[in-house]
Amino acid sequence: MKAARYLVELGIQPSVQRIAVMDYLLTHKTHPTVDEIHQALHKSIPTLSKTTVYNTLKLLSEYGAAIMIDIDEHNKRFDGDTSPHGHFQCSSCNRVIDIPLDNGRELFLSEVDGHTIASVQLLYKGICAGCKAHNDKTKQN
Amino acid sequence: MKAARYLVELGIQPSVQRIAVMDYLLTHKTHPTVDEIHQALHKSIPTLSKTTVYNTLKLLSEYGAAIMIDIDEHNKRFDGDTSPHGHFQCSSCNRVIDIPLDNGRELFLSEVDGHTIASVQLLYKGICAGCKAHNDKTKQN
DNA sequence: TTATAATTTTGTACTAATTACAAATTAAAA
DNA sequence: TTTTAATTTGTAATTAGTACAAAATTATAA
Numbered sequence: 001m002k003a004a005r006y007l008v009e010l011g012i013q014p015s016v017q018r019i020a021v022m023d024y025l026l027t028h029k030t031h032p033t034v035d036e037i038h039q040a041l042h043k044s045i046p047t048l049s050k051t052t053v054y055n056t057l058k059l060l061s062e063y064g065a066a067i068m069i070d071i072d073e074h075n076k077r078f079d080g081d082t083s084p085h086g087h088f089q090c091s092s093c094n095r096v097i098d099i100p101l102d103n104g105r106e107l108f109l110s111e112v113d114g115h116t117i118a119s120v121q122l123l124y125k126g127i128c129a130g131c132k133a134h135n136d137k138t139k140q141n
Numbered sequence: 142m143k144a145a146r147y148l149v150e151l152g153i154q155p156s157v158q159r160i161a162v163m164d165y166l167l168t169h170k171t172h173p174t175v176d177e178i179h180q181a182l183h184k185s186i187p188t189l190s191k192t193t194v195y196n197t198l199k200l201l202s203e204y205g206a207a208i209m210i211d212i213d214e215h216n217k218r219f220d221g222d223t224s225p226h227g228h229f230q231c232s233s234c235n236r237v238i239d240i241p242l243d244n245g246r247e248l249f250l251s252e253v254d255g256h257t258i259a260s261v262q263l264l265y266k267g268i269c270a271g272c273k274a275h276n277d278k279t280k281q282n
Numbered sequence: 283t284t285a286t287a288a289t290t291t292t293g294t295a296c297t298a299a300t301t302a303c304a305a306a307t308t309a310a311a312a
Numbered sequence: 313t314t315t316t317a318a319t320t321t322g323t324a325a326t327t328a329g330t331a332c333a334a335a336a337t338t339a340t341a342a
Contacts (some may be wrong), residue, residue, distance in 0.1 A: 015308090015319065034299085049321045054300070070211045070264065073329095075299075086248075088256050099253055107227075107248070107263065112240055114270030115229050122248065123211065123262040129255030156290065156337090175328085190292045195329070216328070 010063045020045055021056045025066055025080030031087065031096035033075040071096060071123045084108040086122030092131040099124060151204045161186055162197045166207055166221030172228065172237035174216040212237060212264045225249040227263035233272040240265060 003023035007014040020041050024032070032040075038053045057078050060066035069077040071089045077096055079087075086099035099122070101107075108120045127135075144164035148155040161182050165173070173181075179194045198219050201207035210218040212230045218237055220228075227240035240263070242248075249261045268276075 013309090013318075017320075047321075051301085051322075052320055055320080070214075088253065088258070090256070091259070097254075097256065103247065106244065112229065112265060113238075114273070115231070115238070115265070116268045116273060117229070117265050118232070118267040119265070121262070121264040123264065124253060124256070124258050124260070126257045126259040132255070132257060154289075154338090158291070188292075192293075192330085193291055196291080 006065065010065050012059065012063055012065065017041075017045065017048060017052050018056050018059070020048070021053060022060060022065060022080070025060070025078060029079075029081065029098070031069055031077045031079050033072070033077055035075065037078070067119070069096065069123075070121060071125070084120070086124060088124040088126065088128065090128035090131055091125060092127055092135075095128060097128060147206065151206050153200065153204055153206065158182075158186065158189060158193050159197050159200070161189070162194060163201060163206060163221070166201070166219060170220075170222065170239070172210055172218045172220050174213070174218055176216065178219070208260070210237065210264075211262060212266070225261070227265060229265040229267065229269065231269035231272055232266060233268055233276075236269060238269060 003026055004014045004019045006026075007018060007022055012018060021037060024037055024040060028040075030036075034050065034053050034057065037057075038048065038050045041048050041053075057066060057068070057076075061068050061078075064082060065080070067079045067082055069079055069087055071077065071087050072094070081098070084105055085101055088097045088099050089095070090097070101122070107122065110117050144167055145155045145160045147167075148159060148163055153159060162178060165178055165181060169181075171177075175191065175194050175198065178198075179189065179191050182189050182194075198207060198209070198217075202209050202219075205223060206221070208220045208223055210220055210228055212218065212228050213235070222239070225246055226242055229238045229240050230236070231238070242263070248263065251258050
């Protein structure tokens with residue numbers, strides 16, 4: 001998917017900065033923080049300010065081009081994949097991992113109890129498989 | 142449910158402050174913020190510090206006596222109801238409302254893709270029924 | 283009871299993520 | 313080109329949450 005075209009399709013003016021942020025989200029499935037995006041793009045766009053990254057991510061979220069994930073205690077995280085899926089954050093390595101929804105897709109409704117739903121998030125926290133394996137190996141009980 | 146006894150059952154020393162916070166959570170289903178709890182309890186316990194409210198809520202969360210809800214942009218919110226259910230926040234009035242899980246209970250698992258799950262949250266955002274009705278009446282298109 | 287140790291609470295200082303805002307820059311329209 | 317609008321930038325301000333050590337309270341034991 002070409003980031004620039006994607007923005008235009010959604011009615012967003014495709015500035016250099018916006019294209020860069022959108023492209024980063026589409027090519028990095030790591031659910032990055034504002035800081036991570038800013039640091040990564042700073043190399044190719046040295047003048048890029050953090051405020052612009054904030055502004056752009058807010059804009060992308062409003063236009064449905066990205067999702068803000070509320071799973072991290074300390075930072076907002078963003079996802080360019082807007083299809084229905086859940087997220088898991090490991091409390092050890094802090095990574096955020098996608099959780100496919102086999103049977104939970106019906107939770108992504110547009111209405112519940114008379115309330116109009118604009119967004120749905122399914123958030124899991126715990127210890128990821130990788131950290132668990134590493135801990136088992138390290139402890140050697 | 143008596144707050145003091147509940148704390149003892151969970152192995153938490155039932156200090157005056159902890160009982161007050163626990164009791165507040167059990168008697169107010171409003172998913173209050175730290176500030177709301179502090180302000181409410183300040184009347185009966187004038188010396189209560191906000192740090193103690195933070196400490197207590199952290200403790201209660203760790204012992205499974207309360208749940209921290211990550212739905213609010215600006216504040217942590219807490220819930221004394223630890224049974225599986227979802228939450229909805231209205232972006233107009235900011236209230237957080239319980240969402241019963243008719244068919245989503247199976248999402249509250251203890252393991253997914255090899256990751257060990259410690260907590261699950263199902264979060265909805267949008268416009269609540271009350272605000273929707275009020276808006277419709279106000280606009281009068 | 284009294285002395286001692288452990289726990290809990292409190293208040294202040296600090297941290298850090300996010301936002302507000304206005305100037306500067308860039309792009310679009312006339 | 314000139315004017316207008318939109319976007320970006322950097323700094324300052326805000327504010328929720330945490331760290332930390334002193335003070336107060338509670339539990340333990342002599």
